Amino acid sequence: MENRDVKLIEKILSLKRERKAVILAHNYQLGEVQDIADFVGDSLELSQNAAKTDAEVIVFCGVHFMAETASILCPDKIVLLPDVNAGCPMANMITAEELRKRKRELPGATVVCYINSTAEVKAESDVCCTSANAVKVIESLDAREILFVPDQYLGHYISTKTDKKMILWPGFCPTHVRIQPQYITGLRQQYPQANVVVHPECRPEVIALADEVLSTGGICRYARSEEVSEMIVGTEIGIIHRLKKENPGKKFIPASEQAVCPNMKLINLEKILWSLEEMTHQVKVPKEVHLRAKTAVDKMLEAGRI
Ligand code: SF4
Numbered sequence: 001m002e003n004r005d006v007k008l009i010e011k012i013l014s015l016k017r018e019r020k021a022v023i024l025a026h027n028y029q030l031g032e033v034q035d036i037a038d039f040v041g042d043s044l045e046l047s048q049n050a051a052k053t054d055a056e057v058i059v060f061c062g063v064h065f066m067a068e069t070a071s072i073l074c075p076d077k078i079v080l081l082p083d084v085n086a087g088c089p090m091a092n093m094i095t096a097e098e099l100r101k102r103k104r105e106l107p108g109a110t111v112v113c114y115i116n117s118t119a120e121v122k123a124e125s126d127v128c129c130t131s132a133n134a135v136k137v138i139e140s141l142d143a144r145e146i147l148f149v150p151d152q153y154l155g156h157y158i159s160t161k162t163d164k165k166m167i168l169w170p171g172f173c174p175t176h177v178r179i180q181p182q183y184i185t186g187l188r189q190q191y192p193q194a195n196v197v198v199h200p201e202c203r204p205e206v207i208a209l210a211d212e213v214l215s216t217g218g219i220c221r222y223a224r225s226e227e228v229s230e231m232i233v234g235t236e237i238g239i240i241h242r243l244k245k246e247n248p249g250k251k252f253i254p255a256s257e258q259a260v261c262p263n264m265k266l267i268n269l270e271k272i273l274w275s276l277e278e279m280t281h282q283v284k285v286p287k288e289v290h291l292r293a294k295t296a297v298d299k300m301l302e303a304g305r306i
Pocket residue numbers: 028063087088089090091116173174175176236261262263264
């Protein structure tokens with residue numbers, strides 16, 4: 001570790017204690033951020049940890065909608081996003097106004113929003129889901145027709161697992177669509193022993209070639225299992241850092257080196273320190289949105305427990 005990192009880390013840890021803060025990091029964050037976090041996980045795990053923590057400050061190393069979700073679940077805590085520009089292009093592919101219009105066109109539909117959505121969109125939805133619990137949440141609903149926003153590919157994947165009628169919003173993750181089916185085919189030839197695991201935000205043609213379709217938390221758990229010694233990983237490449245760290249004897253091959261989310265890479269050690277020093281950028285969901293968005297998130301957490 002470089003001297004610069006040791007000093008930065010010391011300062012962060014000392015300030016973290018002073019502020020009574022906890023650092024949460026998504027699996028796609030830079031290795032240096034994952035290594036300093038109190039908890040590293042996927043959207044569901046992070047939101048559950050945000051709900052459980054008794055810290056006064058949450059430093060959220062992820063993207064804006066994740067910090068909003070933490071604020072929804074912990075309205076009395078200060079939630080800091082170390083880079084205000086860390087947004088999610090997929091979440092921004094639908095606005096609350098656009099969703100209201102679509103709901104008017106589909107009055108009988110139950111609205112399920114992927115957690116990768118803004119608080120305003122969550123507030124317009126009946127229930128939220130993550131890639132880890134999407135099928136479980138949708139199956140738990142007493143509804144025939146589902147309007148699913150904003151990820152068409154996760155929605156398509158769910159539609160192969162349920163009899164419910166799925167109407168899909170045409171959003172997508174610009175990072176996961178970079179993973180092409182020919183990359184998987186080529187890597188399978190190169191690494192015939194490897195298990196192919198992909199995230200459900202991938203295109204259906206990629207999903208069709210996979211052995212397992214899992215959330216990032218699910219990918220980490222699967223990698224620890226005995227049946228895996230080599231794995232082709234079809235998701236954002238930040239997860240490779242954690243996989244290698246937790247499974248030193250195993251080989252992890254990214255399905256595409258281009259599967260990099262630039263927004264997830266905006267946060268680094270310097271920005272975490274600055275964020276704790278200045279107590280910024282604070283993410284706070286306005287009261288009028290908060291209550292309705294929380295209902296959708298709570299329903300998800302409830303369905304996830306069933
Ligand atoms: S990887 Fe995709 S879904 Fe996740 S934050 Fe980046 S753009 Fe959004």
